[in-house]
Amino acid sequence: MVKITVPSGRTAWENKDFLNCDDVVLTDEDVRYALRHMRRVSWGAYDPENTDTTGCEGEAIVTFKNGKILAMGIEPNGRISTGEFYAGMKPTASPPNFYECDPCRKRKMALLKDALYRADERRLKKLVAEGQLSASEAELRLKRTRDERDKP
Structure with a gap:
């Protein structure tokens, strides 16, 4: 089950000269697409100090059949951060993970x-x-x- 918690949000990196976050709206379809195509990267490859970021991010909660919950922050350029939780939003021992989704970037940015x-x-x-x-x-x-x- 996918629940969009923040369809359009701003991070500290927002730059309206590049993209106005009001124009970025995360959908259920975007989340499902990301789950199929995202690939894990290191923090160094994800770090906004070292990579391009839009400063815009939608957030979603994905609940799997096994009860695990994945909280996701998804940028329109395909940068994705995640945190894993047990039922009741109790954090797992897994650290936050970082992903890139090039097909997501191409798909979403084409729409924008x-x-x-x-x-x-x-x-x-x-x-x-x-x-x-x-x-x-x-x-x-x-x-x-x-x-x-x-x-x-």
Whole structure:
């Protein structure tokens, strides 16, 4: 059983110039997809200080038939953290685990291109307003960014 506890949340790493977390909503389908495709990584490979993070995270509780419970934090870029619990949310002896899910990132980020475009526009408009960039240069950068993001 999957229960979404926080469909759209922010972490300390949120950067609205990259992605507004209000545009990221975790669904049951996303959680089930992640469970099928996620692969365990070390803390070093997961650490937000060393890797890209969106600063957005949905949270879910998954209850398995054997009574074990998995609390998951899932970012739209496929970064996943988990904690294991027994029935009644009593923690197991297992430490938190960290996962990457490249298929999740590709799937979810494809759905969020419009949100990323809006973030690009906000960032470039801010630079134009601050006089750090001309309007024509901002337009060229926006086109270049969109073209790069749209590459297969």
